[in-house]
Amino acid sequence: MTTTLDTAPDSAPVDLEGNGQPLVDKTFRWILFLCLAVGIIFLAVLLAYVTIKGWPRLTPTLWENMPSIRRPERAGAQSAITGTLWVIAFTALFALPIGFLGAVYMEEYANPASRFTRFVEINIQNLAAVPSIVYGILGLAIFARALALGQTVITAGLTLALLVLPVIIVSTREALRAVPQNIRHGSLALGATLWQTTWRQTMPAAIPGMATGTILALSRAIGEAAPLLLLGAVSFISFNPTGPFSAYTTLPIQIFNWTKESREEFQILASATIVLLLVILLAMNAVAILIRNRTQKRW
Amino acid sequence: MTTTLVESAPGGLNPLRQTKPRYGEKVIRVILFAAAAVSILTTFGIVISVLIPSLEFFAEIPITEFLFTTTWTPLFANPQYGVLPLIMGTLVITLIAVLIAIPLGLGSAIYLSEYASPKARKVLKPTLEVLAGIPTVVFGFFALEFITEFVLKPIFPGIQVFNALSAGIVMGIMIIPTIASLSEDAMAAVPAGLRDGAYALGATKRQTALRVVVPAALSGIVAAFVLGISRAIGETMIVTVAAGLQPNMTLNPLEGMQTMTSYIAAAGAGDVATGSIEYKSIFAVGLLLFVITFFMNMVSIRLVRKYRQAYQ
């Protein structure tokens, strides 16, 4: 297989491989790789640490029992799990329709050149970067106090819905944009109206992308704690919510409460609850990635 | 060659006229518009909810005292409202985070964009993005229980249990994905022709990355930095859990400090009487936080638009 092209390297006047500074270049490459590795190693250590530390309490008592201040060895996080489910259900109830419809307006109806459209676009980009605690202030002032909804499941759901709305709008718009233009044109050319086209053709074709973005947005809401600190979730709750106007706590808040306790048993409990929370979030992410990979390259 | 046009005056004769008045379409358009307008109402709601109590606050505490004095003791019998210690705490922790996140985030971005094989990229990028999906309360717990305890204490035996350093380090790691992902987008937008031109002149991969790609993507990279810093300033749970709740006018990262966000969280979570000056102080600090992050977000959005325009 050796040919005459394989000339002796030391006699070659042109350096084809080493680029003159092999050491500097190789070192540079390794430094870059280390930059990336730091984040990934950190993630691995974090996951290992909480799993090992929480392991003794990763038992059914974690979801069967209620929180307890006196007896950490028997305390569980059931009220936080049910509270999270209640709050996320209301978040989804408010955020999904508004997010989808708003995205449809921006992508299918609005004139992209108009000042108003550009203003809304910049506004959404900014909202996506507003600190989550500021949403807590909004929830406290508007939903809890001004609308007198109090520190309840529905206040938390509304607040988190506004928090994730920009994420849902942006991802839904991307999903709609990925639907080929010629499907819209095919429908419109048959005399379908804009809404018939959107509802019967464009949106169904965008469902996988919308689902992926929605799952990621809701998993962000599940992990969010800061705004709920202002909305009553920190009080000691050892009962499951009974309805939208019930008091509540959530998993991240329960973790926060246990972190503040000085006894080591509570730290173990916090670790176990973190593992539970991360398993839920990673499962949601996996589903999102699965949907994305399944439906890639449909057109 | 005369074109005769049927005058479409008599109603209903023109077959191209609308046959039924599609009211539904109009109603739907209004509903969709309203949904899009919710985002504007949200911004409006934020501004109203921080501004009104803040104005009441500044009616009692002069804004100059708020902005330029150095004692923050809202719980004392004789409370003082000088916000500088909270700003100091925010700055110190953000600075630590930035010192970690900017080199690591940019390095990761260059590696992913210029060096990683498509296969490696497909694995590494989502893995890095998992970091962005970890709830911040978990990061706070890890900073307090692991970083302070097992990493920092052996190095700095005198470090306080609650300290700025652990919070800053973990926050830095937290914003790596933000910076890496946005920087990489900007670098990916650099036309291949620029790279090819550099290679054709005999530049190495490193020279091309540092002297061609990074400068060409600079406005996008700076946008990523600004957004990352904005996220660090607004981050609440890590500092609330790991940095302590003691306002502290110091530059020593081994001590505990309170930030703007952790003050809002602590005061808001406690039993504060509505209408009290302490209650209103939550909103005054919130207003300051909103204004700072709003300004930074706008800078970042502008910069991103700039590079998009340049390469599209």
Add this chain to the structure above:
Amino acid sequence: MSEIHEPDAPQSTSDMAMTGRMDVSAALEGVDISETVSNIVFDLANVRVFYGDFEAVRDVTMQIGRNEITAFIGPSGCGKSTLLRSFNRMNDLIPGARVEGLLAYHGFDIYAPDVDPIEVRRRIGMVFQKPNVFPKSIYENVAYGPKVNGMKVNMDDLVEECLTRAALWDEVKDDLKKSAYALSGGQQQRLVIARCIAVKPEVILMDEPCASLDPIATAKIEDLMKELAKDYTIVIVTHNMQQAARVSERTAFFTADVDANGVRHGRLVEYGPTRRIFTAPHDPRTEDYISGRFG
């Protein structure tokens, strides 16, 4: 267009210019027809199409006849597709697009303010360059138009009728519930035609319908077009001159003027019976194009 041309005359012209000319005469079919369009469906007077300030099509005056196949030919960028899309107001979907002059359908101005583009598109159907079937079943692709238009019909019968007319029924009758994406490109394009005739239009606009198809699939579509021309008025844009020669009764040749700034503006050069356009063009630019010296 008042000039009636003699059927015999072109043959000699064609023979004289035989050298170097693409042999399209073999493809020419049918009888010679009058230069004057008798049964007018579309009447265009000084039609201009703009995108913003850019004039994509300049000053077109022509008439399109009922149950005829009219072909638009010409080099890329000559505005033929743009003009076609203004016939059923598909150009409305492009921000900044507007039409000046008069574009009348049976004497009604398509761009009059009280005209509803949706009604226009119901009567004037369109088949696109790439077969754009919907990501649904074959059955639903055909049934979609009648459904959105609220037509009260027996849907099963209509689907069968349209698929039969589109020469697709025998191939798909057992797979109606299958995804339309499972069909070949040629079958997809025939499905698009079936979908189009399901809303009972009068006109079918075809924008390079065979551009992405192989010769066998193309032949099938061409046969189908000739069959459909008995009931429908067809306007087809094509890059393929043989196709225009094979299927159309009339041909319009467009070209692009390049202005001082290097911007291309489409313009109609010559319009007449296909046989005459291909054998005895009046304009030297038509002559150059069909003899392969240009474009």
